[in-house]
Amino acid sequence: MTAIDDRVTGIFENLEVPEGFKAELIRGEIVMMAGPDRVHNWIIEAIQDQISRRLWHRSTTQDIDLPGLTSEPQPDLVVYERGVLEGPGRLVPAPLLTLVVEVVSKTSVLRDYRTKRELYAEGRIPAYLIVDPVKGVCVLLTEPSRAAASGLPDYAVERTAKFGESIPLDLLDIVLDTSEFQTYS
Numbered sequence: 001m002t003a004i005d006d007r008v009t010g011i012f013e014n015l016e017v018p019e020g021f022k023a024e025l026i027r028g029e030i031v032m033m034a035g036p037d038r039v040h041n042w043i044i045e046a047i048q049d050q051i052s053r054r055l056w057h058r059s060t061t062q063d064i065d066l067p068g069l070t071s072e073p074q075p076d077l078v079v080y081e082r083g084v085l086e087g088p089g090r091l092v093p094a095p096l097l098t099l100v101v102e103v104v105s106k107t108s109v110l111r112d113y114r115t116k117r118e119l120y121a122e123g124r125i126p127a128y129l130i131v132d133p134v135k136g137v138c139v140l141l142t143e144p145s146r147a148a149a150s151g152l153p154d155y156a157v158e159r160t161a162k163f164g165e166s167i168p169l170d171l172l173d174i175v176l177d178t179s180e181f182q183t184y185s
Contacts, residue, residue, distance in 0.1 A: 046180045
């Protein structure tokens with residue numbers, strides 16, 4: 001990290017975010033967003049309800065640490081095995097994560113589909129689920145690697161399902177039911 005990266009990280013860690021907003025550090029930039037739509041929250045609830053609390057931590061508003069990158073994104077949901085991380089702390093190291101979920105908003109499309117896809121692949125997070133209430137689809141990305149053509153971090157496997165279709169989340173040993181997912185009006 002450079003001195004500028006350290007300064008930005010320091011500012012981010014001490015940032016007082018106004019109520020109703022969330023902030024993320026994405027590639028050295030502090031990105032602030034308004035609170036989510038109810039549809040967004042209902043989708044996250046529906047996903048959490050299907051993942052065993054006994055086996056997995058299913059955390060919202062959890063910052064993640066992508067080692068070596070000036071990014072501390074806050075996915076809409078992070079899932080990691082119980083027992084792999086104990087005690088207090090603001091950051092969950094990316095290597096401990098099994099799944100991250102982002103619910104697309106009208107202002108986060110590029111960030112969720114492109115920027116975070118690259119970040120999460122570079123962080124070697126095994127599965128990234130993009131839930132898109134704008135289009136009514138889910139995109140499951142697995143097997144982080146480098147894209148052959150560009151050499152950029154990416155996921156080798158991409159599965160798309162429409163809302164209402166089931167999505168196998170093999171790493172969690174569940175089939176995700178999306179029948180409750182709604183689109184934005």
